[in-house]
C-alpha cells in the first residue's frame with residue numbers, strides 16, 4: 001500500500017479506500033482532519049434518517065454509517081438504538097428525508113425491518129429504505145420490500161453490504177438524473193426475488209440418524225454457577241490479533257504484501273497503547289461466570305435435573321440429522337454454561353467518541369472490546385475444559401443465535417441458571433439482546449464428537 005498522500009476531501013479518502021489504497025482507520029483519520037465533507041461541501045447533499053430498530057443495542061455499525069454519510073456531505077439524523085417504528089417514520093416525514101437507513105446486528109431487530117417498510121406503505125409514504133448489518137443478507141433485504149399483498153414497496157428497499165454500498169445508493173437516490181432508475185432497478189430485483197421464492201412447507205420431524213457413542217461423563221469441580229477470577233493480561237495473550245487487525249480495525253483492504261508493515265507500524269503500537277489505557281482507565285473488564293449442571297437428553301431437549309429447566313434444540317431435517325441434545329446421554333450427564341462480558345463502559349465510550357468526532361479511536365475501542373469479549377469466551381471455554389479434565393481440543397462451545405441453537409429467547413432460561421445478573425451484571429432486554437453490548441453466552445458440550453452444524 002503506497003503512503004497516503006495529503007487528503008483534502010472526505011470523498012477522496014472514501015474513493016481511495018474503495019479502490020483498496022487506504023485502510024479504514026486512515027479514512028477515519030482523514031475525516032477527523034478535513035471535517036464534514038472537507039473543502040467541497042457547502043450545502044448538505046441530501047437528508048437521511050439512521051436508526052437501529054427495537055431489539056438491538058449495538059453501536060459500531062450505525063456509528064460508522066453516520067460517520068461516513070456525514071463526512072460525505074449528508075445531513076444525517078441518527079435517532080439512536082431501539083427506536084420505535086413510529087418515531088422513525090415521523091422523523092423521516094417531518095425532515096422530508098431522501099432515505100431511511102436501518103441497521104440490524106441481530107435477527108431480532110432485522111425482523112422489524114419489513115414491519116417498518118409496511119408501516120411506511122400504509123402511511124402512503126414513498127421514502128426509499130436502505131437496510132444493512134451483520135444479521136441480514138441481500139435476499140433478506142429484497143424480501144423485506146415485498147408487501148403482505150405481494151406488491152413491491154414503491155420507493156424501493158436497498159440492501160447494502162457495507163456503508164460504502166449505502167453511500168453509492170444514497171448518491172444515486174439524491175441525483176435527479178439517477179433516482180428513478182435506481183428505484184426501478186431495485187424494485188425489479190425485489191419482484192424477481194418474490195417470484196422465485198419457494199413455497200415453504202412444514203419441516204418434517206425426524207429422528208436422530210444414529211445415537212452418539214457413549215463417553216464417560218466428566219466430573220466438575222463444583223456444581224452450579226460461580227464467578228471466575230480472570231486477568232485481562234492473560235486473556236489478551238490468546239486474543240486473535242489477525243481478526244482484530246484485519247476485521248475489527250479495518251485492515252481488510254490491505255494487500256498481503258503491505259499488511260505486515262501496517263501491523264508493525266500501526267496496529268501493534270495501537271494495541272499496546274489501547275490495552276494499557278483500558279487497564280489504567282478501567283473501561284474494559286473481564287467478567288466471567290461459569291457453571292456445571294446435571295442434565296440428561298430427552299428427545300431433542302436437554303433437561304436440567306436440579307433446576308426443572310428444559311432447553312429445546314432444533315434437529316436437522318436431513319443428512320446427519322444432528323441436534324445438540326444428541327451429545328448428552330439420557331440418564332445423567334453434565335453440561336457447562338458460561339456468560340462473559342467486558343462490562344458496560346465500552347458501549348458508552350464509543351458513543352462519546354462518536355459525539356466528539358474521534359472516529360479512529362471509536363473504531364479501535366469497539367474492535368478491542370469485541371475481540372476481548374471473543375477472547376474471554378474462549379478463555380471461559382478453556383477453563384471449563386480444564387475443570388472437566390478434557391484435552392484442550394475436546395468438545396465445543398455453542399452460542400445462542402448461531403445455527404445449532406438459533407433461538408435467542410432460550411437465553412432467558414440460561415441467565416438465571418448462571419445467576420448472571422448478580423454475578424456479572426448481565427441482563428437480557430425485552431427483545432432478547434444481551435446488555436452490556438459486548439457480551440456472550442454459551443453452552444459447552446464435552447462430547448468429543450461435537451461438531452458445528454446448521455439447521456435449515
Ligand code: B12
Nearest residue numbers: 061103106107132133134160162163166400401434440441
Ligand atoms: C464481533 C461480533 C460480536 C462481538 C461484538 C458485538 C457488538 N456488539 O459489536 C460479541 C463477541 C460481543 C458478539 C456477541 C454476540 N453475537 Co455476534 N458477531 C460479531 C460479528 C463477528 C461481527 C459484528 C461486527 O462487529 N461487525 C462490524 C460492524 C462494523 O459491522 P456491522 O454492524 O455489520 O456494520 C457494517 C455493515 O454491515 C454496514 N451497515 C450496518 N448497518 C447498516 C445499515 C445500512 C443502511 C447500511 C447502508 C450499512 C450498514 O456498515 C458497517 C460498516 O460497513 C458478527 C458476524 C459478522 N461477521 O458480521 C456476529 C453476529 C452479529 N453475532 C451474532 C450473535 C448470535 C451474537 C450473540 C447473540 C451470541 C450470544 N448468544 O452470546 C451475542 C449478542 C450480543 C448482544 N449484545 O446481544 C450473530 C447475529 C445473528 C443472530 N442470530 O441474531 C452474528 C451475525 C454471527 C452469525 N453469523 O450468526 N458478537
